[in-house]
Amino acid sequence: MPKRALVLKHMDNDDPCLIGDLLAADGIAIDVVSLHEGEAIPPLGAHDIMLVLGGPQQVWEEAEHPWLVAEKQAIREWVVERAKPYIGICLGHQLLADALGGKVGLARESEIGVKSVSLTEAAGQHAFFARLGPKHRVMQWHYAEVAELPEGATALATSPAVRHQAFAVGSHALGLQFHCEWTLDWLRNWACLPSWMQALEDALGPGAHPRLVAEAEPHMPAYNALTRAIYANFKQTAGLKV
DSSP: OOOOOEEEOSSTTTOOOHHHHHHHHHHHHHEEEGGGOOOOOOGGOOOOOEEEOSOOOOOOOOOTHHHHHHHHHHHHIIISSSOOEEEEETTHHHHHHHHHTTTTEEEEEHHHHHHHEEEEEGGGGGGGGGOSEEEEEEEEEEEEEEEEOOOEEEEEOOOOSOSSSSEEETTTEEEEEEEEOOHHHHHHGGGGGGHHHHHHHHHOOOOOOHHHHHGGGEEEEEEEHHHHHHHHHHHHHOOOOO
């Protein structure tokens, strides 16, 4: 039986991009649940890894998005009760923190575009970030942040604007505030997504998309190599070997 990934999605036209490619290359089948469209999370026993993507929602908006309640419960069951491999990106990072008792709120400073993160001292001792350099340029698009980590979590990366850019829960769950899944082709593809283009211009002004692509292009080879290294470490450490 091939391994299966459960991907939780929160917005139209989103895609696991590079992480999806890496899962597929390992022969891991991908099942996508579009929570924002009313799709229900299936029983968790049939899957081997949970990947939770980003989205425009905030973790505290349960009245506006009631499905967040079930999503947080599924994350708790997956990470705490089942202790199975989990990767959360952006909103998925924040949901992991919130579901496990951490605190999430609006960031003092939003981050959109190419930003710098630094690994913590603890990251040097954690297998998820083994053999990675101390500083990296990453892609961001978020307005909220993890203000306090869940009890027992390990802080792995930080930035001047946001304290918790990455954290681990044990050796099986990883939260990443930055969009490790994005590729240059995906960034360019936003030109075909009017809602994405409008949101980007609302945030950064007219002409935001070509500026963002030009800013990101020289950094993407190293950034995608970082994602591949993190995934390889995660796969080995979290027991996802295929």
